[in-house]
Amino acid sequence: MRKSSNIQFIDLTLTKPSKKRTLDGISNLINKKNFIGGQEVERFQKNFQDFNDSKYCLGVGNGTDAIEIALESLGLPKKSEIIVPNFTFLSPAEAVIRGGYKLVLADIDLKDFNVSIESIKSLISKKTSAIIIVHLFGNPCNMSEILKLTKKYNIKLIEDCSQAHGAEFKGKKVGNFGDIGTFSFYPTKNLGAFGDSGAIVTNKKNLYEKAKKIANHGRIDTYDHILAGRNSRIDSIQAFVLNEKIKSLNKNNQLRIKQAKLFLKKIKAEKIRLIELNSNQHSVFHQFPILLEKRNLLAQHLKNLGINTGVYYPKPLSKMSAFKNLVSTNKIHSENSEFAAKNILSIPIGPHLSIKDSEYISNAIQSFEN
Ligand SMILES: Cc1ncc(COP(=O)(O)O)c(C=O)c1O
Numbered sequence: 001m002r003k004s005s006n007i008q009f010i011d012l013t014l015t016k017p018s019k020k021r022t023l024d025g026i027s028n029l030i031n032k033k034n035f036i037g038g039q040e041v042e043r044f045q046k047n048f049q050d051f052n053d054s055k056y057c058l059g060v061g062n063g064t065d066a067i068e069i070a071l072e073s074l075g076l077p078k079k080s081e082i083i084v085p086n087f088t089f090l091s092p093a094e095a096v097i098r099g100g101y102k103l104v105l106a107d108i109d110l111k112d113f114n115v116s117i118e119s120i121k122s123l124i125s126k127k128t129s130a131i132i133i134v135h136l137f138g139n140p141c142n143m144s145e146i147l148k149l150t151k152k153y154n155i156k157l158i159e160d161c162s163q164a165h166g167a168e169f170k171g172k173k174v175g176n177f178g179d180i181g182t183f184s185f186y187p188t189k190n191l192g193a194f195g196d197s198g199a200i201v202t203n204k205k206n207l208y209e210k211a212k213k214i215a216n217h218g219r220i221d222t223y224d225h226i227l228a229g230r231n232s233r234i235d236s237i238q239a240f241v242l243n244e245k246i247k248s249l250n251k252n253n254q255l256r257i258k259q260a261k262l263f264l265k266k267i268k269a270e271k272i273r274l275i276e277l278n279s280n281q282h283s284v285f286h287q288f289p290i291l292l293e294k295r296n297l298l299a300q301h302l303k304n305l306g307i308n309t310g311v312y313y314p315k316p317l318s319k320m321s322a323f324k325n326l327v328s329t330n331k332i333h334s335e336n337s338e339f340a341a342k343n344i345l346s347i348p349i350g351p352h353l354s355i356k357d358s359e360y361i362s363n364a365i366q367s368f369e370n
Contacts, residue, residue, distance in 0.1 A: 195238055215229065298368050
């Protein structure tokens with residue numbers, strides 16, 4: 001065991017060469033007075049659509065807007081029911097409520113923290129118009145089973161890929177299974193900007209065209225607006241940063257995978273439950289969560305050894321004040337979501353760490369158990 005360490009949960013410090021390249025690039029955009037739209041945005045949309053093997057990509061303001069715009073583009077009947085996982089960052093649920101639909105919360109599977117297929121099955125009704133799945137922590141959902149359901153019941157599918165840039169199910173990139181895939185480039189994501197930004201991907205031209213209009217004031221030409229849209233655009237500076245950072249996304253994802261494999265091999269404690277992925281699920285390990293009853297004690301033990309951890313998420317959506325008035329009226333499944341919220345602990349993973357750091361983290365976890 002090392003004598004002293006300071007392992008951050010997240011560390012966004014730039015290397016010197018990368019900081020210089022970024023500052024030079026931003027300075028160049030300022031000199032050109034290129035702030036909204038333009039070449040960098042076009043280049044990023046092309047880069048990301050190629051990265052994701054998608055036909056279309058539209059840069060938007062952030063990952064939450066991406067879901068709201070995706071929902072609006074689908075033109076679903078107002079007040080229809082939309083199924084969302086109960087254990088996730090809250091954006092999909094916010095988008096459902098803000099769009100005027102009825103929120104239905106499905107439970108999760110503790111193997112990968114993704115939405116439970118059984119729960120979805122029992123929540124689908126004649127009023128269900130769509131499902132928003134989340135590929136949580138970088139783990140792709142079981143798309144074979146989900147597509148069986150969306151086809152059988154003729155319901156739309158949005159994939160929230162905000163934590164899963166590059167994840168694949170059966171060799172196909174997430175975001176390409178449903179009608180629309182949405183991404184966040186919040187700074188801490190596997191692909192993160194230096195501020196807010198997000199994207200929509202789709203393989204359907206009509207949905208791309210609709211989303212593009214909604215995100216840019218319904219504009220088809222200068223001062224020619226054909227619908228009441230909104231302003232949700234990626235700006236040139238964020239697009240430039242993302243164009244730089246996308247170059248190392250595959251390499252960084254590979255490092256995350258190596259770190260996660262080491263954790264899966266080395267952490268062998270009876271009281272700790274690790275994620276269980278099958279061979280179809282190619283995760284990009286945005287986070288590495290573990291489940292255990294004594295999470296606060298382990299967090300403190302790791303802190304004493306210089307390792308910082310995080311709890312994502314301490315509450316299921318059904319326990320949040322934002323949604324509490326829905327509990328008596330809406331269909332909600334919550335057993336595993338509540339269990340996860342109580343027992344989950346995320347240990348550090350990511351390109352700011354070396355394999356040696358991951359070894360140190362697994363040894364530190366083993367020393368807690370022994
Ligand atoms: C699963 C998920 N969905 C949506 C979002 C929202 O993204 P943004 O913060 O860019 O609006 C996030 C970001 O934290 C997320 O993790």
